[in-house]
Amino acid sequence: MMEPALSLQIATAVHHRIHTVTVRMDSVGWVVSGTKHLVTPDGGHRYPSGRVFVLPRGAQWEIVNDPAPQGRYVARLLCFAPELVEQFHRQFGQFVAVPAVQGCAGLAADAAFEDSYMRAVAALESEASSQALREHRALEVLLMLAEAGIVFASPGELGWAERVRRLIGPSPQANWTLERIAAAFAMSASTLQRRLAQEGETVSQCLRDVRLETGLMLLQSSALQVSEIAARCGYESHSRFSAAFRERFGFSPSQLRP
Known part of the structure; x- marks a missing residue:
């Protein structure tokens, strides 16, 4: 059975720049320490600790993960399966008029978001969690994003x-x-x-x-x-x-x- 989402922790003490990363799954990341930079020829976006970055599938970026100023880059990342994003659109049709995120988006990780995010992480990383609970927790994060005006596009048929x-x-x-x-x-x-x-x-x-x-x-x-x-x-x-x-x-x- 396909997992509704993946939970990852990215951690490094080494500054590095990654050429042309293609985002394969709709993703939301929370920078715990250090700074993430998304770079384009026209400029870029900076996400310091405490900020959330949102990357839709298909987006391409040069990415810089910088340990400064805390001395270590750490980010939690949730990647959502297309089936779950499709399920979100079926279940929460009230957001149909919200334009889908393009390129990237960001917001502050307030207490409510952190609580929802970490509940999803705990469910996805626990072997004791049921499939239904994993889906519920991951959908909760998508719902919080939608209420902040950030919605992923409906996947449609996969290529x-x-x-x-x-x-x-x-x-x-x-x-x-x-x-x-x-x-x-x-x-x-x-x-x-x-x-x-x-x-x-x-x-x-x-x-x-x-x-x-x-x-x-x-x-x-x-x-x-x-x-x-x-x-x-x-x-x-x-x-x-x-x-x-x-x-x-x-x-x-x-x-x-x-």
Whole structure:
């Protein structure tokens, strides 16, 4: 059963800039310490500790995570599954006239928001929580955002590249081939290739995205060694993972393992 949302904690004592991050799931983050910068050629947005940042799926940013001024960057992050966002729109139709967030948005993390946010985190991270409770807590955060004027767009039908990424996501280290992925969707390899091509994507691009984005997430949210992260992302060698990671994000994974 698909989780309604994911809960992550990003923590680092190292200043780093990440090139062109594509947001794959509607997300809301709470900066606990340090500062997050979202950078574009035209300027950017700054979120110091105590601020909440909201990123809709499909947005692209250069991201700077800066430990200053507290000396450590820490952010809690909730990422909402498309099914949950769709459920929100069905359940709370009164927000249909609120324009969907574009690019990014922000607000202060007041006591009420922090309370709702941490209840959602606790439910999502507890194995004892039922699916119904996890959905309820995650929907509560979406409702608080909506009442503050921040609403994610209704997902509609997922594209084929997104479906492929979601299939690969739980097991990026597996031996994924075009034929294996096509079989999971009960279609021929040529049909899958054609549908992805219509979106300007390929299976290899989707696989590379998932593996490197998983690597970035593990570097930011775990204490695993780079070699272990490389293996979990499907890379046979530390060096190949590091080279691909540097090319994609603009810095070496070892930078986050001082």
